Amino acid sequence: MELNGVADLPEVRPGDDIAALVADRVDLEPGDVLTVASTIVSKAEGRTADLEDYPVSGRAEEIAGRIESVAGEEKDPRFAQAVLEESAELLIDCPFLLAETRFGHIAPNAGIDRSNVPDHDILLLPRKPSESAERIRSGLAERGYDDVGVVVTDTCGRPFRHGQTGVAIGWAGLPASRDWRGEADRDGHELGVTVQSVIDELAAAANLVTGEGAGGTPAVVVRDWEFGDHEGSDELFRSVDDDLIRQALREWRVDA
Amino acid sequence: MELNGVADLPEVRPGDDIAALVADRVDLEPGDVLTVASTIVSKAEGRTADLEDYPVSGRAEEIAGRIESVAGEEKDPRFAQAVLEESAELLIDCPFLLAETRFGHIAPNAGIDRSNVPDHDILLLPRKPSESAERIRSGLAERGYDDVGVVVTDTCGRPFRHGQTGVAIGWAGLPASRDWRGEADRDGHELGVTVQSVIDELAAAANLVTGEGAGGTPAVVVRDWEFGDHEGSDELFRSVDDDLIRQALREWRVDA
Numbered sequence: 001m002e003l004n005g006v007a008d009l010p011e012v013r014p015g016d017d018i019a020a021l022v023a024d025r026v027d028l029e030p031g032d033v034l035t036v037a038s039t040i041v042s043k044a045e046g047r048t049a050d051l052e053d054y055p056v057s058g059r060a061e062e063i064a065g066r067i068e069s070v071a072g073e074e075k076d077p078r079f080a081q082a083v084l085e086e087s088a089e090l091l092i093d094c095p096f097l098l099a100e101t102r103f104g105h106i107a108p109n110a111g112i113d114r115s116n117v118p119d120h121d122i123l124l125l126p127r128k129p130s131e132s133a134e135r136i137r138s139g140l141a142e143r144g145y146d147d148v149g150v151v152v153t154d155t156c157g158r159p160f161r162h163g164q165t166g167v168a169i170g171w172a173g174l175p176a177s178r179d180w181r182g183e184a185d186r187d188g189h190e191l192g193v194t195v196q197s198v199i200d201e202l203a204a205a206a207n208l209v210t211g212e213g214a215g216g217t218p219a220v221v222v223r224d225w226e227f228g229d230h231e232g233s234d235e236l237f238r239s240v241d242d243d244l245i246r247q248a249l250r251e252w253r254v255d256a
Numbered sequence: 257m258e259l260n261g262v263a264d265l266p267e268v269r270p271g272d273d274i275a276a277l278v279a280d281r282v283d284l285e286p287g288d289v290l291t292v293a294s295t296i297v298s299k300a301e302g303r304t305a306d307l308e309d310y311p312v313s314g315r316a317e318e319i320a321g322r323i324e325s326v327a328g329e330e331k332d333p334r335f336a337q338a339v340l341e342e343s344a345e346l347l348i349d350c351p352f353l354l355a356e357t358r359f360g361h362i363a364p365n366a367g368i369d370r371s372n373v374p375d376h377d378i379l380l381l382p383r384k385p386s387e388s389a390e391r392i393r394s395g396l397a398e399r400g401y402d403d404v405g406v407v408v409t410d411t412c413g414r415p416f417r418h419g420q421t422g423v424a425i426g427w428a429g430l431p432a433s434r435d436w437r438g439e440a441d442r443d444g445h446e447l448g449v450t451v452q453s454v455i456d457e458l459a460a461a462a463n464l465v466t467g468e469g470a471g472g473t474p475a476v477v478v479r480d481w482e483f484g485d486h487e488g489s490d491e492l493f494r495s496v497d498d499d500l501i502r503q504a505l506r507e508w509r510v511d512a
Binding site for chain 2: 092106160198242251252
């Protein structure tokens with residue numbers, strides 16, 4: 001398996017066609033997977049905003065005030081308002097905001113980014129990242145690059161472990177995961193609960209090449225990797241019923 | 257960045273020298289990272305066991321009984337006992353066991369594996385995976401392969417997202433994470449909380465090559481990846497103080 005960053009991508013602007021920007025710079029082969037950082041997908045889709053666009057609700061005032069009193073950290077209530085508007089559910093509201101976005105991804109601040117935004121205050125995640133992935137995939141096909149998988153990525157922290165890793169938030173042209181159930185291990189035993197989230201692993205691998213910051217390469221081509229002959233699934237985000245941690249968080253609140 | 261599985265590794269037995277097995281099969285270069293699945297590290301270290309080795313305590317009886325009554329799933333109390341003995345803390349005790357191992361990794365059943373074990377019932381994780389990684393690294397150096405990073409990996413599910421991914425549980429010769437704080441993004445803004453868990457990303461990338469099951473290649477060489485000129489950190493596992501999810505779980509219990 002080989003990963004190469006797409007070199008010399010320009011600063012992406014609203015309306016830019018990411019498939020065209022990539023296709024102008026690399027030759028793709030059938031079976032390749034292209035990972036694209038959500039930052040540039042969001043920029044192309046015009047998902048920048050300014051804090052003054054968010055008139056503050058009572059709930060946002062309360063959240064910002066509580067974070068300030070508990071964490072001693074100044075929180076702009078307009079930013080809290082932006083997070084609320086991007087969220088289907090707040091899982092944690094203090095001392096930081098952990099939110100489920102409207103498309104199911106769970107991330108601090110609903111994935112809203114305050115760096116990486118020229119001329120605006122904040123960058124929202126793409127509205128429907130799998131649709132974004134599908135558009136990029138079609139755009140590549142129109143340029144003669146058939147059968148390229150596309151994964152839209154974010155970087156995100158997680159419970160239990162320090163640090164962030166690349167994760168997938170949208171995908172097209174390949175299943176989200178490989179299902180090994182029913183297959184045998186080296187000793188002939190049937191494998192138990194073994195569903196491998198290949199798109200998250202592709203996103204994590206790509207993030208090693210992408211990097212952050214000034215030298216970042218927000219698109220990466222993965223070559224010589226195959227999904228292989230396995231069952232696939234497109235479930236990525238757990239529902240509350242499926243997730244004891246989400247259930248525990250519903251019954252829990254930081255004491256003020 | 258390029259990843260290649262180490263082909264033709266034999267079934268690993270207690271006392272086997274993993275560094276020798278790998279060094280006999282591939283040429284390594286300074287700066288390469290070798291990922292090794294914990295299954296073969298555990299086998300080399302003789303970490304297999306049988307359920308009859310675990311006389312059942314009252315706590316294990318209670319756990320197995322409660323899982324049976326809540327989840328309707330038969331749970332061998334000797335297996336629960338094995339999990340208890342491998343654990344520093346149980347974070348969830350019903351309807352499944354989520355445990356912190358004695359070296360800090362949080363995993364269902366303390367990472368105990370019931371597949372992949374010829375001639376025994378269960379396979380425990382290595383006792384101190386970073387020491388295992390260091391031994392493999394030294395063993396490679398003795399064979400002339402200097403400056404190879406080693407990451408011992410497991411596959412593990414996670415909150416919020418379906419499926420498992422490769423994660424690191426031990427490492428040597430490279431820091432666990434890259435600290436981008438204080439560096440600037442493409443627009444000159446300082447990056448916020450940005451610590452990248454590179455060893456987890458390496459483990460995830462390697463798991464795409466490793467696969468599970470009969471065709472698995474439990475060791476992978478990562479080439480042409482650089483940690484680069486960044487601050488590093490060796491913190492991987494969060495403590496309770498550092499982890500709101502762990503705090504929430506301490507106050508929560510599934511209703512029987």
